[in-house]
Amino acid sequence: MVWTPEREDLLKKLWLQGLSASQIARTMDCFTRNAIIGKAHRLNLPKRSPVARSGPKPRRLRAKPSLARIGSMAKASPRLPGQHREGPLRAERSLGFGPVALERGSDLSLQETHSTLMELKHNTCKWPIGDPGDPDFHFCSQNAEGGKSYCEFHHRLAYRPLRKRDEKRESRQDQQDFVKALAS
């Protein structure tokens, strides 16, 4: 995936809006959090250091990966063409159980109010709905308690599949069962 001028613009926009790197990564489904941060720095976007670093990081030679690390590195190996990174958009698109799918014809009583970037607040759910750039792209915007990025439903939806997929591949039915369990 390459950085086109359009993607750079969207990154700048979201970064300046105050979205976190991981939120931007999930919104722009094709980049990781690290990629977002790295690009933000190369674009000289304003720093947002919540961490007052106590000075330059000491130089460290990159160690050869241990055998233990090789296993975990395999999980983070580059995606094959057509493969999507983990995250809400991936789930929504490939599994069809994302917010949009839930919104129509579901009895889950999940109320989703439209929210544009300008309306994002620190305490609202930032689960992206639709494709960035689409006129109707918006965020869930339900209350997100406890400083979380998502409402409780979307938080659990967003993070639970990551865990499980690390251990084994989940079937589509497993994912759908999980959504039903969440809603019940």
Added chain:
DNA sequence: CCCTGATTCGC
């Protein structure tokens, strides 16, 4: 644990 941004350096 959950998360955040910053940095290094092999590619």
Added chain:
DNA sequence: GCGAATCAGG
């Protein structure tokens, strides 16, 4: 230039 791995924090 890119971004995974890592670090250093809340």
